[in-house]
Amino acid sequence: MEERHTVSLRLNEKENKLIRNYAEIKGITVSEFLRESALKEIQRELDLLTFDEAFSTYLKNPKLLSSEDLKKKLGLL
Secondary structure, three states, X not given: OOOOXXXXXXXXXXXXXXXXXXXXXXXXXXXXXXXXXXXXXXXXXXHHHHHHXXXXXXXXXXXXXXXXXXXXXOOOO
């Protein structure tokens, strides 16, 4: 079985109630909600970094490929 770790989080009463109520409405545990929320945020930031890198590369060489040319380049045709 995969090892699990515990993370503590300090919340005021209002934040605690909001998070617990939201998780209950969604039918998941608070742990599931917080884990999924944190991982989604990390993935979102990674996606933005990937986009920024790709866009920066495009700006250096703004060449576009048609879908046919792209398929050829990828060996799909």
